[in-house]
Amino acid sequence: MPIKNTAERGITLETxxxxxxxxxxxKELTAVDNLSLSVQKGRILGLLGPNxxxxxxxxxxxxxxLAYDAGSIELFGExxxxxxxxxxxxxxxxFQEVGVFDELTVYExxxxxxxxxxxxxxxxxxxxxxxxxxxxxxxxVKFRPKKLSGGLYRRLNIACGIAHKPELIIxxxxxxxxDPQSRNHILEGIQKLNAEGATIIYTxxxxxxxxxxxxxxxxxxxxxxxxxxxxxxxxxxIQTQEKIRFTADPLxxxxxxxxxxxxxxxxxxxxxxxxxxxxxxxxxxxxRLVRTLQEEGVSYDALTSExxxxxxxxxxxxxxxxxx
Amino acid sequence: xxxxxxxxxxxxxxxxRQLVFWSLVFPVIIGLLFKLxxxxxxxxxxxxxxxxxxxxxIEKEGDFYFPIFLDNMEDEGVFKITEAADDALxxxxxxxxxxxxxxxxxxxxxxxxxxxxxSLLNQYLGYREAAIRVMRDFPNTDISKLLxxxxxxxxVSGREMNMFNTYAYTLVGMQSLYGYAWGLTIxxxxxxxxxxxxxxxxxxxxxxxxVIFAATLAAWLMNMAVMAVNLLVMRFILNVGFGDRLIxxxxxxxxxxxxxxxxxxxxxxxxxxxxxxxxxxxxxxxxTMSFLAGMMFAQxxxxxxxxxxxxxxxxxxxxxxxxxxxLYFYPGLERYWLNMTFxxxxxxxxxxxxxxxMERKNYVNL
Numbered sequence: 001m002p003i004k005n006t007a008e009r010g011i012t013l014e015t016x017x018x019x020x021x022x023x024x025x026x027k028e029l030t031a032v033d034n035l036s037l038s039v040q041k042g043r044i045l046g047l048l049g050p051n052x053x054x055x056x057x058x059x060x061x062x063x064x065x066l067a068y069d070a071g072s073i074e075l076f077g078e079x080x081x082x083x084x085x086x087x088x089x090x091x092x093x094x095f096q097e098v099g100v101f102d103e104l105t106v107y108e109x110x111x112x113x114x115x116x117x118x119x120x121x122x123x124x125x126x127x128x129x130x131x132x133x134x135x136x137x138x139x140x141v142k143f144r145p146k147k148l149s150g151g152l153y154r155r156l157n158i159a160c161g162i163a164h165k166p167e168l169i170i171x172x173x174x175x176x177x178x179d180p181q182s183r184n185h186i187l188e189g190i191q192k193l194n195a196e197g198a199t200i201i202y203t204x205x206x207x208x209x210x211x212x213x214x215x216x217x218x219x220x221x222x223x224x225x226x227x228x229x230x231x232x233x234x235x236x237x238i239q240t241q242e243k244i245r246f247t248a249d250p251l252x253x254x255x256x257x258x259x260x261x262x263x264x265x266x267x268x269x270x271x272x273x274x275x276x277x278x279x280x281x282x283x284x285x286x287x288r289l290v291r292t293l294q295e296e297g298v299s300y301d302a303l304t305s306e307x308x309x310x311x312x313x314x315x316x317x318x319x320x321x322x323x324x
Numbered sequence: 325x326x327x328x329x330x331x332x333x334x335x336x337x338x339x340x341r342q343l344v345f346w347s348l349v350f351p352v353i354i355g356l357l358f359k360l361x362x363x364x365x366x367x368x369x370x371x372x373x374x375x376x377x378x379x380x381x382i383e384k385e386g387d388f389y390f391p392i393f394l395d396n397m398e399d400e401g402v403f404k405i406t407e408a409a410d411d412a413l414x415x416x417x418x419x420x421x422x423x424x425x426x427x428x429x430x431x432x433x434x435x436x437x438x439x440x441x442x443s444l445l446n447q448y449l450g451y452r453e454a455a456i457r458v459m460r461d462f463p464n465t466d467i468s469k470l471l472x473x474x475x476x477x478x479x480v481s482g483r484e485m486n487m488f489n490t491y492a493y494t495l496v497g498m499q500s501l502y503g504y505a506w507g508l509t510i511x512x513x514x515x516x517x518x519x520x521x522x523x524x525x526x527x528x529x530x531x532x533x534x535v536i537f538a539a540t541l542a543a544w545l546m547n548m549a550v551m552a553v554n555l556l557v558m559r560f561i562l563n564v565g566f567g568d569r570l571i572x573x574x575x576x577x578x579x580x581x582x583x584x585x586x587x588x589x590x591x592x593x594x595x596x597x598x599x600x601x602x603x604x605x606x607x608x609x610x611x612t613m614s615f616l617a618g619m620m621f622a623q624x625x626x627x628x629x630x631x632x633x634x635x636x637x638x639x640x641x642x643x644x645x646x647x648x649x650x651l652y653f654y655p656g657l658e659r660y661w662l663n664m665t666f667x668x669x670x671x672x673x674x675x676x677x678x679x680x681x682m683e684r685k686n687y688v689n690l
Contacts, residue, residue, distance in 0.1 A: 085529035099520030103339035115328045116528035
C-alpha cells in the first residue's frame with residue numbers, strides 16, 4: 001500500500017520554513033540570488049538543480065552555519081540563527097558528505113549524534129534502535145564504518161542525522177554514489193519518515209528521485225529559483241507535452257519533410273538510427289506519426305511515447321540539461 | 325552533555341591508532357635509539373680535569389697569589405696543569421688552553437672546557453681586583469681571609485651529569501608538543517568550517533563552549549597519559565634521571581601536555597589550509613623547536629642562550645627541557661618556576677588566540 005503523506009491525510013498545514021529574498025555571495029560569485037521559498041508542515045520539498053546551483057549553500061544558510069548577505073530565514077515561525085538551540089533541537093540533517101567516526105561502531109556513531117539532542121539514555125537507546133531499523137542496519141551495529149559498503153555507509157550517515165526524531169529533516173544529496181538497492185532503501189526511508197510526520201527538504205540533482213518522492217519542487221539554477229510547483233504542474237508548464245522516439249534506418253528527405261509537417265511537432269532530432277520527436281499539448285500525435293511512417297513504407301521499431309520529465313522542464317527553462 | 329562528549333571523545337582518541345602511535349610509540353622508539361646511540365657516552369659528562377699548559381714565564385708576572393690559585397685548581401681536580409715553554413701542546417691539541425698570565429690565555433677553539441678555563445681565570449681576576457682595591461682603601465684588612473681558599477666549582481646537585489639525560493629531556497619536550505595532534509583532532513570535530521563531523525556537531529542544540537571544553541579536557545588527559553607512560557619508560561627502562569621531586573615533574577607534564585594540545589587547536593583554527601598541511605606544519609614546527617632545544621645537537625640550546633635567549637623563552641620544548649634539567653640538577657625551584665611561567669604564558673596565548681578564531685557564530689565560507 002502506498003505511503004500517504006501528511007497532506008494527503010488531510011492534516012492542517014502550517015509553514016515550517018520561510019525563506020525570503022536570500023542572497024549569499026562569495027566575493028564576486030553570487031551563490032544564492034534572491035531566493036524565496038516556503039515549506040508547509042508534513043510536505044516533502046525537492047530542491048532540484050545541477051551541481052553548483054546553490055542548493056547546499058541555501059541549506060547551510062538555513063541551518064545558521066553560513067552568514068548571508070541579505071534576506072530572512074524563519075523556521076517554525078521564528079527567525080533562525082545559530083544560537084537558537086530550541087529550533088536546532090527540532091531539526092535533523094543528512095549532509096552530502098558522510099560525517100561519521102571511523103573509530104566508533106555503527107551503534108556508537110548513532111548514539112553519539114543522537115546524544116547531542118537526547119540526554120535520557122533509556123529514551124536514546126530506543127531511538128537508536130528505531131534508526132537502525134529504519135535504515136536496516138540491524139546486522140551491522142557492531143561494525144566499524146570502514147567495514148561497510150558504500151550504500152550501508154550512506155545509510156549510517158542518514159541514521160546519524162535522523163535518530164533523534166526531528167520534526168524537520170534536511171537531506172542534502174543523500175544518494176550520491178549509492179547502489180540502486182540502497183538508493184531505494186533510502187527513498188523508502190524518507191517517505192516513511194514523512195509519513196510519521198516529518199517535514200522534509202530533499203536536495204538532489206537526480207530528477208527521478210525528486211519526481212518520485214517530492215510533493216513540491218523548487219528548481220534552482222545559478223542561485224536563482226527558476227520554477228516551482230508540483231511535478232505535474234511543472235511539467236504542464238512547458239511547451240513539450242509528449243516525446244516520441246523510434247529507431248529506423250536513415251530516412252529520406254521526403255519522409256523527414258513529412259514528419260516535420262506533423263501537427264504540433266516542436267522538434268525533430270535524429271541521432272544515427274534514433275529519432276526523437278517533441279510535441280506540444282494535443283492528442284493523436286503517435287497515431288499520426290505511425291500512419292505517416294506506414295504510408296511512406298518506413299520500417300521502424302522500439303517506438304515509445306512518454307510524458308516530459310523534470311529534465312525537460314529544466315532544459316526548456318535554461319537551455320541546458322540538468323546534468324550538464 | 326559534558327559527560328556524553330567527554331566519554332565519546334576519550335573513546336575516539338583511544339581508538340585512533342595513528343594518533344596513539346605518533347604520540348606514544350614514536351617518542352619511545354626515538355628514546356631507545358638515543359639510548360643505543362648515546363648510552364656509551366653517558367659517563368662522558370663526568371667532570372674530568374681540564375688539561376692546560378702553563379707558561380714557564382708565569383713566575384715573572386710577580387703575582388704571588390696566582391700560582392696558589394692554580395695549585396688549588398689542580399688539587400680540586402679542575403685543571404691538569406703541564407708547564408710548557410710555549411704553546412706547542414695547545415697547537416698539538418694536547419691541552420685545551422695555554423695560560424700565559426691570569427689575563428692572557430690562548431685557546432684553540434671555543435668549547436665548554438675552554439669557556440670554563442676563561443671563566444675561572446676571570447673569576448680569579450675579579451677576586452684579585454677586589455683584593456687590591458680593599459688593600460688600597462683599607463690597608464689594615466686581613467687579606468688572607470679575603471683570598472682564603474674557596475672551592476670555585478662545587479657540585480651541589482649531588483647528581484651525576486649525564487649527557488643522555490639532557491637528550492631525554494628534549495624528548496619529553498618534543499612529546500608534549502606532539503600533543504598538537506590531539507588538539508588538532510578534536511578541533512576538527514567541533515569547528516564547523518573544518519569538517520562534516522564538526523558541521524553535524526555545530527547544528528546540534530549544544531553549547532559550543534561546553535563540548536569544546538569537554539573535548540579539550542579529553543585531549544589534554546590523553547596527552548598527559550602518553551607523556552606519563554613515556555616518562556615511566558624513560559625512568560625505568562632507559563634509566564633517565566628525573567630527580568626525586570615528583571610533584572613538580574607531574575606539574576610540568578600537566579602544563580606542557582596542555583601546551584601541546586593548545587598548539588594543535590591553534591594550528592587547526594588559525595588558518596584554512598588542508599588538514600594534511602596542518603599536520604605537516606605541526607611536525608615541522610615541533611621538530612624545529614626540538615632542534616633548537618638541543619635534541620639533535622646538545623650545544624644548540626647553550627648557543628641560543630648566549631646569543632638570543634628570547635628564543636629559548638618562547639620555545640616550549642626548550643622550556644620543558646630546561647625545567648626538567650633544573651629539577652634534576654638545581655636544589656631550588658626558582659629556575660623551574662621561571663620555565664613554568666613562560667610555558668604557562670605561551671599556553672594562555674595559544675588558547676586565547678584559538679578562542680578568538682573560534683568565537684564567530686557562523687561562517688562566511690564552509
